[in-house]
Amino acid sequence: MDRQAAFARTLRHVRDLRGLTYDRRGYARSVQVPGPYTVAANAQDLIDVVESIGQRVHAVGHSFGGTTVLAAAQRRPDLFAAVAVYESPMSWESWWPRDTGGALAAAKQDDPEGAAEMFLKRFIGDDRWNRLPESTKQSRRNEGRALVGELSDVRRTPAYDTGLIDVPVLSAVGTRAGEHVRRGAELLAERCSPLPLVVLDRAWHNAPASAPETFAEAVIRPLMKLAC
Numbered sequence: 539m540d541r542q543a544a545f546a547r548t549l550r551h552v553r554d555l556r557g558l559t560y561d562r563r564g565y566a567r568s569v570q571v572p573g574p575y576t577v578a579a580n581a582q583d584l585i586d587v588v589e590s591i592g593q594r595v596h597a598v599g600h601s602f603g604g605t606t607v608l609a610a611a612q613r614r615p616d617l618f619a620a621v622a623v624y625e626s627p628m629s630w631e632s633w634w635p636r637d638t639g640g641a642l643a644a645a646k647q648d649d650p651e652g653a654a655e656m657f658l659k660r661f662i663g664d665d666r667w668n669r670l671p672e673s674t675k676q677s678r679r680n681e682g683r684a685l686v687g688e689l690s691d692v693r694r695t696p697a698y699d700t701g702l703i704d705v706p707v708l709s710a711v712g713t714r715a716g717e718h719v720r721r722g723a724e725l726l727a728e729r730c731s732p733l734p735l736v737v738l739d740r741a742w743h744n745a746p747a748s749a750p751e752t753f754a755e756a757v758i759r760p761l762m763k764l765a766c
Contacts, residue, residue: 539658539681540601540744541566547750552758558595560587562606564684569677575687577697581609585617594619596761600746601625602688608698608707608726615704620764622708622757625715625743628722629693635718644689650682657685661743700729706764707731710757712741712749719743733760 542559543566549557562580563571573579584606588595596619599607604626611618628634635641639660646653658678659667667675707730711723727735736756738745745753 539565539654539678539685540603544600544744544747545598546747548746548753548758551751551754555758555762558587558591562603562684564687565681569680569684573683573687574691575684576691577605577609577688577695580606580688581613584610585614588614588617596620596622596764598622598758598761599624599626601743602627602692605692605697608703611705611707612698612703618705620706620708620761622710622761623723623726624710624745624753624757625712625719625723626726627692627719628725629689630696631722633718633721635716638718640689641693643685644693647686647690650686651679652682653686654679654682700726703730706733708733708736708757708761708764710736710738712738712743712745714740714742732764736760 541561545557545559549559561568563583564573564575584597588597588610594617597607597611599605599621601624604623607621607623608626611621627640629640639657643653643657646656655667655675655678707726709723709726709731711720715723724735727733738749738752738756741749741752
């Protein structure tokens with residue numbers, strides 16, 4: 539349930555680069571953009587954004603954003619010089635756990651607002667959730683329809699085929715990641731990357747916001763040196 543604001547701190551450490559961020563459909567300032575809330579729809583949105591720039595880009599995706607970046611890069615490799623992916627799910631794989639926060643939220647098809655609240659509480663804790671203003675809580679609940687749609691879609695069908703991705707991929711993971719998250723990152727590094735897996739020491743899943751300088755130096759700077 540991330541939004542472009544999560545990358546604001548990271549961008550402060552790469553001021554010499556031109557950075558463009560956006561809220562994907564169903565979240566934050568794009569909350570009114572209708573579905574479908576699928577990988578394919580999000581990948582097309584990213585393609586539209588990149589086409590509007592008028593030149594190839596280096597794209598960075600975090601979590602579901604990484605899934606979106608890889609799907610878009612497979613579809614339109616001409617638009618991407620290289621991509622970086624941080625802790626993106628491979629929920630369609632048989633070895634991906636069925637008891638993650640994403641799996642539990644995806645199961646709440648009939649209660650998207652409840653799914654969003656449960657999902658966020660799992661990440662930030664009940665105490666922090668309870669301290670949020672009611673208006674903020676409701677705005678996050680309103681994003682539940684997008685959350686449930688995305689998480690369900692990424693469990694039904696593979697989002698991309700690593701054998702069909704022709705642009706360089708930098709795969710990164712934090713040391714605090716679960717075993718399944720690290721396994722996914724390792725697979726991407728083995729199959730798609732000219733670089734070894736990048737490991738961020740003591741980094742959480744929200745590293746672009748919680749460890750911005752590390753993320754900028756370990757992920758974005760090396761990415762800028764890659765190009766197909």
